[in-house]
């Protein structure tokens with residue numbers, strides 16, 4: 001449905017002024033009448049349709065076990081949030097390199113504030129570690145990433161009533177419609193459970209709530225009451241929020257006493273084709289291939305199964321990832337996010353920045369640039385396959401062959417500088 005802006009009195013003022021200057025007052029009056037029809041009829045129609053939807057959604061809520069009183073109370077006076085709808089379109093593809101992201105989110109301020117939070121909350125973090133076996137530094141790192149240790153919760157431009165956001169997504173959220181409906185039912189269940197009332201159930205435009213930004217389904221599955229007041233209050237209780245995060249990581253398979261990964265140094269002439277995130281090998285095998293920790297120490301537990309991740313190819317840091325890296329990704333399924341959480345956790349513990357620098361001035365390619373690279377490789381006989389803008393195994397192999405031929409480390413990384421070199425050749 002197209003968005004019909006509601007004219008405010010202020011935006012109407014110029015029309016009024018110009019109407020007065022029109023000699024044929026009747027024509028001017030008609031224009032204004034037509035405008036009023038637009039103003040009043042369309043939004044009223046849209047409002048009727050929205051109210052009708054709210055009434056009809058009751059059937060789904062009822063089927064999910066929600067009581068009439070909870071439903072009516074939650075839905076009372078809820079209006080469509082156009083800003084939420086607008087967010088669903090705002091998914092432009094950014095090709096920001098992971099290192100720009102890391103620099104922004106693992107900032108000195110965030111490290112400093114996190115160390116302060118570790119000190120402030122030491123007793124409860126000790127209890128959380130004892131109960132769920134999850135490293136306190138990782139729990140606090142997630143807290144820092146999700147809400148800047150709760151600071152974001154006071155930002156009223158970001159935090160909005162969850163029911164209103166989810167109703168808006170469920171009604172008119174495009175590809176977020178099903179997500180909105182599912183999360184709305186889950187949110188009503190939270191209200192019915194009595195953990196929070198609608199006025200205090202605040203979250204992001206997509207319904208992520210509280211200190212550690214749980215969406216309602218995650219909340220229902222994993223949130224815990226850790227301070228013992230009978231409510232799972234991830235908005236107001238730091239013990240509840242942090243314990244809920246630890247409970248979630250624990251249920252996702254967190255392996256106690258282990259880290260998320262190791263920064264490693266790859267040997268000269270390393271076969272980058274081994275860097276496949278779906279292909280795990282024991283640490284002992286990587287060591288045999290000449291892969292070493294940058295810290296110089298040996299790998300503990302040589303039998304741990306790990307995979308190689310080199311987000312910037314041969315010109316940046318490389319990592320061997322353990323099971324806990326994938327557990328962090330259950331929170332947010334992006335390598336960049338999990339790398340940031342893992343690294344922030346290490347920094348909070350007193351660890352250093354990565355040893356290897358990220359490449360300066362380089363970045364991954366967007367779809368159009370990838371297509372250009374594919375056709376350039378094809379033209380030179382490197383058989384990158386279909387020019388589709390997707391980096392599959394064939395394109396990667398073609399890049400490696402080209403890199404080998406020109407004497408570069410064959411990492412298969414489709415980067416901006418490599419494209420520039422191909423264009424210049």
Ligand code: CA
Pocket residue numbers: 224225226227228229230231232233237240
């Ligand atoms: Ca509580």
